[in-house]
Amino acid sequence: MSSSLDIERARADTPGVRNVTHLNNAGAALPPRQVLDPVLEHLRREAEIGGYEAAHAAQERLEAAYGSIARLVNCDPGEIAIVDSATRAWDMVFYGLRLAPGDRILTSEVEYASNYLAFLHAGMRVDVVPSDAHGQLDVDALERMLDERVRLVAVTHVPTNGGLVNPAAAIGRLARAHGIPFLLDACQSVGQLPVDAQAIGCDFLSATGRKFLRGPRGTGFLYVRRERLEEIDPPFIDLHAARWTARDAYELRPDARRFEGWEANVAAKLGLGAAADYANAWGIEAIWARVRELAGALRTQLVGIDGVVLRDLGPEPCGIVTFTKAGVEPRELVLALRREGINVWFSDTASTRIDMEQRGLESLVRVSVHYYNDLSEIERFCVRLRRS
Numbered sequence: 336m337s338s339s340l341d342i343e344r345a346r347a348d349t350p351g352v353r354n355v356t357h358l359n360n361a362g363a364a365l366p367p368r369q370v371l372d373p374v375l376e377h378l379r380r381e382a383e384i385g386g387y388e389a390a391h392a393a394q395e396r397l398e399a400a401y402g403s404i405a406r407l408v409n410c411d412p413g414e415i416a417i418v419d420s421a422t423r424a425w426d427m428v429f430y431g432l433r434l435a436p437g438d439r440i441l442t443s444e445v446e447y448a449s450n451y452l453a454f455l456h457a458g459m460r461v462d463v464v465p466s467d468a469h470g471q472l473d474v475d476a477l478e479r480m481l482d483e484r485v486r487l488v489a490v491t492h493v494p495t496n497g498g499l500v501n502p503a504a505a506i507g508r509l510a511r512a513h514g515i516p517f518l519l520d521a522c523q524s525v526g527q528l529p530v531d532a533q534a535i536g537c538d539f540l541s542a543t544g545r546k547f548l549r550g551p552r553g554t555g556f557l558y559v560r561r562e563r564l565e566e567i568d569p570p571f572i573d574l575h576a577a578r579w580t581a582r583d584a585y586e587l588r589p590d591a592r593r594f595e596g597w598e599a600n601v602a603a604k605l606g607l608g609a610a611a612d613y614a615n616a617w618g619i620e621a622i623w624a625r626v627r628e629l630a631g632a633l634r635t636q637l638v639g640i641d642g643v644v645l646r647d648l649g650p651e652p653c654g655i656v657t658f659t660k661a662g663v664e665p666r667e668l669v670l671a672l673r674r675e676g677i678n679v680w681f682s683d684t685a686s687t688r689i690d691m692e693q694r695g696l697e698s699l700v701r702v703s704v705h706y707y708n709d710l711s712e713i714e715r716f717c718v719r720l721r722r723s
């Protein structure tokens with residue numbers, strides 16, 4: 336297998352590959368030392384000189400983190416908020432839109448549970464756009480469903496439970512043509528494949544740090560298109576998001592950081608910036624090519640294993656590979672493999688209920704590869720699976 340990436344170097348940068356065969360990158364990828372070191376270093380500085388003082392000393396690098404993330408998704412640093420998860424980023428937009436009963440939301444069949452739970456929690460009317468024959472969101476159906484009552488198109492780019500990559504740019508074109516805000520859940524795509532906010536034409540984008548971006552846990556970010564900033568009323572604010580200008584008055588920050596809170600894990604924020612730098616340095620196109628190659632090799636092996644049925648959707652599946660195996664309970668397999676140093680994961684109905692119910696599935700094994708994985712790891716997993 337050829338790759339334009341220096342895989343040996345990528346693996347040398349990744350301390351965890353010496354301990355585990357890590358095929359759970361859609362859960363939380365192994366961070367490289369380029370991410371780990373600044374996080375640990377900052378924690379140490381906090382202990383040595385004080386938390387506020389360490390943050391002050393790191394100010395320039397903290398500021399640079401916004402630029403690094405902005406480069407990754409092609410936007411302005413002022414359009415980025417760094418928060419603690421993809422869900423929090425997504426929630427800030429959804430709850431901030433202050434939708435009213437009667438407003439309509441269009442979403443995908445593979446929407447992530449936390450997003451759908453927020454729809455239910457807010458008591459909103461949600462219409463699910465059907466999928467096409469490939470399993471991706473049917474763009475023609477979306478076009479037919481767009482009307483003046485639609486206040487939001489909220490779609491998951493890459494779902495948690497399979498290889499699907501939804502046609503984000505085609506969805507963005509339609510949403511823009513109708514002037515409807517488009518919120519893209521890019522949690523599983525950022526860091527894995529090119530996600531260009533301008534090319535996609537989304538207005539808002541939520542992502543996490545710990546998955547394909549290889550950042551620390553407890554980090555995420557939100558992109559808010561500058562022209563849409565004033566349309567979102569932050570669901571809650573503090574003295575970082577706004578300035579208390581008079582006893583009865585306040586002013587929101589002029590940029591996307593109005594969706595952040597004052598207190599933050601500064602070390603993790605620095606780690607997130609480092610993770611974006613690290614991904615940018617490898618080049619996201621090269622990362623994506625390698626991920627597809629590895630996932631292709633894995634799928635080829637899987638179809639040759641007795642009892643295995645691939646459960647991925649979409650014409651060009653990504654690095655999240657899902658399957659069932661006759662007689663194998665996914666959760667038990669995950670636990671058994673973990674004891675042997677092989678990390679995979681499972682996905683069940685509660686994560687993506689609509690899609691799973693429609694396909695009559697209850698639970699899947701989820702194996703997610705990243706560019707630093709190699710063929711020997713895939714082989715090791717498949718040899719073990721044959722014995723299950």
Ligand SMILES: Cc1ncc(COP(=O)(O)O)c(C=O)c1O
Nearest residue numbers: 420421422447494495520522543
């Ligand atoms: C598609 C999708 N969206 C959102 C999330 C939530 O991300 P976070 O845990 O960072 O809030 C996940 C997590 O697995 C996901 O798969």
